[in-house]
Amino acid sequence: MNASLNPIEQSFDLAAMRCADLTPLVYQRLFREHPEAQAMFRSQGSEPVKGSMLALTIDAIVDFAGTRSGHFRLIACEAASHDAYGTSRELFIAFFAVIRDTLRDLLGGEWSPDIAQAWDNLLVEIDAFVGGPA
Template sequence: MRAALIERTFEVAAGRIEDLTPLVYARLFAEQPQMEALFCLDANHQVRGEMLSQVIRSILDFVGERQYAATLIQTEVMTHAGYDVPPAVFGTFFGVVAATLREVLGQDWSPEIDAAWRELLVELDYYVTHPDQSETARAALS
């Protein structure tokens, strides 16, 4: 049920706007202004688009088969730390995506969708705040 709700938000948004990228990054830079400087060389916004695409694919994998999303999130937390992006800031991106979708969906953002996204964001945050894959692998086994 949750996966279908999350997937539906992306489908509805895709039917309403051609590209989420400018909306997502406008919100990100409003919430985390220090991040905009990291994109100074991304004049054509291709890096932003690719990053958002990867995040969307990861979210869909996370609510679906979970073949790679958790590990990718953990890896990207560590990679982004090398770009001076603290995990707390990295973790806000998922919420920015959700808030942008909520805005695009408007009245179609139901309480059920809201609950699904809130639950998802809590789960995603676990992997952002626990980037040690050996630690999370042990936790998954217990």
């Protein structure tokens, strides 16, 4: 593993060694913790949408936690877009915590205090970045 990775990148890198596709794990958790989110997806044919949405979110998270070269702006754009869809800001932000919690469970003992602290800080920064509840 590349030692220059920040803890957020590290968490995704470690997860990639354990799981080829986080999509089912993330959405199972999302729907379990926020059942209202399931109605936002078609019952059939939404798997590619979920995968794409998660991949774009991960790219934005990694950029937000790192160089902020541009992909991170997707977070603010999608917050506004989801507002238009009727998604509460709380649910929008909760998706990031669901990703974190999925990674934490997947990594088990490799979920270090540095990774935990980085994720806690990231979630606070994302909340502030999108302005909290709309």
